[in-house]
Amino acid sequence: xxxxxxVKMRARKLNFCYGDNHVLHDVDFDIYSHTVTALIGPxxxxxxxxxxxxxRMNDQVVGAKLDGEVSIDGEDIYxxxxxxxxxxxxxGMVFQKSNPFQKSIYENVAFGLRIxxxxxxxxxxxxxxxxxxxxxxxxxxxxxxxxxxxxxxGGQQQRLCIARALAVRPEVLLMDEPASALDPISTAKxxxxxxxxxxxxxIVIVTHNMQQAARISQFTGFFYMGDLIEFGQTAKIFTTxxxxxxxxxxxxxxx
Amino acid sequence: xxxxxxxxxxxxxxxxxxxxLFSPLPLITGFLTLCVVLMLVVILWNIVxxxxxxxxxxxxxxxxxxxMTAGGIFPAIFGTVFLVILMTIAVIPxxxxxxxxxxxxxRPDAWFSRAVQIAVKNLAGVPSxxxxxxxxxxxxxxxxxxIDKSFxxxxxxxxxxxxxWASLTLALLTLPVVIISTEEAMRAIPTxxxxxxxxxxxxxxxxxxxxxxPSSMTGILTGGILAVSRGAxxxxxxxxxxxxxxxxxxxxxxxxxxxxxxYHVYVLSTQSPDVDATLPLxxxxxxxxxxxxxxxxxxxxxxxARLRVRQAV
Numbered sequence: 148x149x150x151x152x153x154v155k156m157r158a159r160k161l162n163f164c165y166g167d168n169h170v171l172h173d174v175d176f177d178i179y180s181h182t183v184t185a186l187i188g189p190x191x192x193x194x195x196x197x198x199x200x201x202x203r204m205n206d207q208v209v210g211a212k213l214d215g216e217v218s219i220d221g222e223d224i225y226x227x228x229x230x231x232x233x234x235x236x237x238x239g240m241v242f243q244k245s246n247p248f249q250k251s252i253y254e255n256v257a258f259g260l261r262i263x264x265x266x267x268x269x270x271x272x273x274x275x276x277x278x279x280x281x282x283x284x285x286x287x288x289x290x291x292x293x294x295x296x297x298x299x300x301g302g303q304q305q306r307l308c309i310a311r312a313l314a315v316r317p318e319v320l321l322m323d324e325p326a327s328a329l330d331p332i333s334t335a336k337x338x339x340x341x342x343x344x345x346x347x348x349x350i351v352i353v354t355h356n357m358q359q360a361a362r363i364s365q366f367t368g369f370f371y372m373g374d375l376i377e378f379g380q381t382a383k384i385f386t387t388x389x390x391x392x393x394x395x396x397x398x399x400x401x402x
Numbered sequence: 403x404x405x406x407x408x409x410x411x412x413x414x415x416x417x418x419x420x421x422x423l424f425s426p427l428p429l430i431t432g433f434l435t436l437c438v439v440l441m442l443v444v445i446l447w448n449i450v451x452x453x454x455x456x457x458x459x460x461x462x463x464x465x466x467x468x469x470m471t472a473g474g475i476f477p478a479i480f481g482t483v484f485l486v487i488l489m490t491i492a493v494i495p496x497x498x499x500x501x502x503x504x505x506x507x508x509r510p511d512a513w514f515s516r517a518v519q520i521a522v523k524n525l526a527g528v529p530s531x532x533x534x535x536x537x538x539x540x541x542x543x544x545x546x547x548x549i550d551k552s553f554x555x556x557x558x559x560x561x562x563x564x565x566x567w568a569s570l571t572l573a574l575l576t577l578p579v580v581i582i583s584t585e586e587a588m589r590a591i592p593t594x595x596x597x598x599x600x601x602x603x604x605x606x607x608x609x610x611x612x613x614x615x616p617s618s619m620t621g622i623l624t625g626g627i628l629a630v631s632r633g634a635x636x637x638x639x640x641x642x643x644x645x646x647x648x649x650x651x652x653x654x655x656x657x658x659x660x661x662x663x664x665y666h667v668y669v670l671s672t673q674s675p676d677v678d679a680t681l682p683l684x685x686x687x688x689x690x691x692x693x694x695x696x697x698x699x700x701x702x703x704x705x706x707a708r709l710r711v712r713q714a715v
Contacts, residue, residue, distance in 0.1 A: 204601060232603040240601040246594035249617050259602040262612065308598070315602060 152179040155349045156201060156238075156319060161215035163196060165208065170196050174215075174375045176368060178319070183341060183350045185360035185381065188370035189401065194353045197370065198321050201351065202238040203231055219319070236263060239317035243324040245304035247296035247311070252288050255296045255307055259315035274314050282310040283340055302333025309340065313348075320344065322352040326359070338363050357397060361385050369393045446692075453689035456682045462690070466648065471679035475687055480652050481565070481645075481660035482634055482694075488569035488656075489576065489633050494626050496573070497580025498615075504581075505588055506610055526578035530638040537571030538563075538642040564657040568644035575639050576629035583628065587621020588614055620709040624702050631698035635691065637664040647673065663691045 156178040163171035171193045178184050178201075186194040196205070203224060205211045217224050224234055236259070247255050256275045265271060275292070279285040284306045288299070296307055305325060312320060322341075326334040341350060341363050354360050360367055361381060368378040369390075377384060377393040388394045395401055460474055467473035500522070508515030547561035560566075591614060599609040615622075637645075645665040653660040667687050674680040 202601065204597065207597075207600065232605055234603075235601055236603040242594065242597065242601075244594060246592070246598045248595060248598065248613060258599075258604075258612070262602065262604045262608045311598075311602065 152182065154178065155180040156217070156219045156351075157221075158197075158200070159216045159218075161197070161200065161217060162213070163193075163200060163205070164212045166210040170373050171200075172373045176375060176378060178349060178351055179366065180349050181345055181347075182366055183345050183352060183364040184366040184368065185364035186351065186353045186368050186370060187355075187357060187360050187396070188376075189396070190355075191372075192370040193373040194368075194370045195323055198240075198323055198351060198353050201319070201321055202235050202240055204240065206231065236315045237317055238319045238321060239312035239315065240321045241305070241308050241312050241323065241325050244328055245301065245308045247299075247304050247307050250296060251293045252296050252299070252307060253292040256311050256314050258311060263315060275310075278310040278314040279307075281313050281344070282306045283336060284310055300333075302329050302336060305329060305333070305337065306340070309337075313344075317348065319349045319351065322350065324353050324355060327355060334359075357385075369396060371396070449685060449689050449692065452682065452685035454686075456686040457689060461686060465650075466683075471674075471676055471683070475663070475666060475683075475690065477649060477652055478661040478663045478666040478687070479690070481662045482664075484653055485565055485569050485572065485640070485660060485662060486630050486634050488565065489572045490626060490630060492570055492573040493576050493580050493629055494622070497577050497625065497629075498584050498622055500577075501581050501584035501588065502610060502614075505585065506606060506614075522578055522581055525574070526582075530575055530636050533571060533575050534639040534642055537567060537574070537639055541567035541570055542643055560657050562657070563642065563644040563646075563659055565644050565653050565660045566656040568640040568660070571639045571643045572633045572636065575636060576633050579629045579632065580622075580625040583621050583625025584618060587618035587625075590621075591617050620706055623709070624706050627698055627702035627705065631695050631702070634698065635664050635695055637662075637668050640665060641668075663687060663694070667691060 154177050158174055158176040161171055161174040161176070162169070174197060176197070186198060188194050199205045200213060200217055205213070213225060219234075219237065223229075248258060250258070253275055256278050257271050260271055260274055265274075276285060276289075279288065284303060287303065288294075288307075291298075296304065299307060305328075309320075309325070326337045329337065338359065341352065344350060352360075352364065364381045366379065367381045367384045369376045369384065369388075369392075371392055377388055377390045379389075384393060385397050388397060462474060462479065463476050464474035465477050466475065500518070504515060504518060508518070542561065542563060545560075546564070546567060549560040550556060550558060554560075595613050595617070596609055599613045604612070640662060644659050645662045646659040647661075647669050649659060649661055651658075667684065670680050670684040670687060674684075
């Protein structure tokens, strides 16, 4: 199966520190195109930190230091000449707690386009509709595009955030526990969404929920205390892991 | 209280003693509150009773005449409005820019940003008369005279008391109010919003312009209105920088002097040729000034409530 896949993003010898706190140790990771890769592990293991290094969101944090290489399509994203804003349009992110802006539904989805300089109303309209359809929200909001986004329910807001991230046509979508704050029905809708999205995008998802990882991902990476303990096809990780610690975690011996 | 017996004559006496100790407290505090409220009511009543008589349409729309013993206060109202508009144009951009710089651009430990923060806090405590004298010394006599020398060949145009200098001096006085209101509003924005913006590829300036400032509008507007209501009532900053006792014309140019409500009250109380005759006008002027201040503060409350509802949805 792996020969049909291409590597979309890759981390090599990735070390990351917050000040004196060495949070990620020598991580080597491959992310394959058009797949869903899950990052699992107990709280504080570094999986969210790792996710954030993929679109340079840790740049904002004071005292953050990164060593090693992270690349997309073979190009190092931490080169000084890289335009970070353009990079983040290629690698989008959806957060754990949905965070729509205090604007209308339309303006939320159009935000990414406007800051990229798109002014043509027609293009904006088309892209907003497209993105909302992609995130399975269009039918529910098509008559209320001008209403405030904060009016929507939790699950709808999260789908709005997904639409907003998709509007800039990224190649990779990073999701940090996107359904952890949602009820089971909304969670199911989002998982269905992720299934559909992987056909067009590459998805990396951090999740606390191992059953979710098993359901929706093709590859899984297990992190523990800043180390990548094991990486491989999801089915294998959950049924016949090679590392004892992986087995202990996926069988629930610790969490 | 742990060693107090629950029943019996000893317990009863102890309970009564506690009750006697504690029950006057609500009475005393209640009484003091009543005194404060009564004082306010008495002052307001005094002003309304003394001033409402002369509060006619004519009073509000004509100029004073006959040595301030007759006529109206229209020039003072006009001057106050013009002054306050100029002040707002100066103070809001400067105040918001300072708050934005302090929060998003300055490194918190850099000596420069710490110096600015100390300066803002101290500016808030400077007495208004000192600010007025600074306005005179700096704006009128330094900047104004400098402009005259460079652009008008020494002819006295800007180097004299003028509504421009008075409004800038007032802006200096109300700057801390705007900065603090803006800062408060920006602090209330959760970092989630900022992260969402950056994750979509926005630069820092784009995030400030499109996410931070729109969400801070309530705070900025409230700060602006509070600044205006404070500025409309201050006399010391404008006494030396442009307010005048009586002018036969309305201020139309930036280097005109002007009449103003607060200053007019001062003038009527201290420099009136016939105190008994001007007393009713004095009351009415005070009433107008108070009504204006109350209206502005009420406006601030309404604006804040409306915008908060719209945002909180």
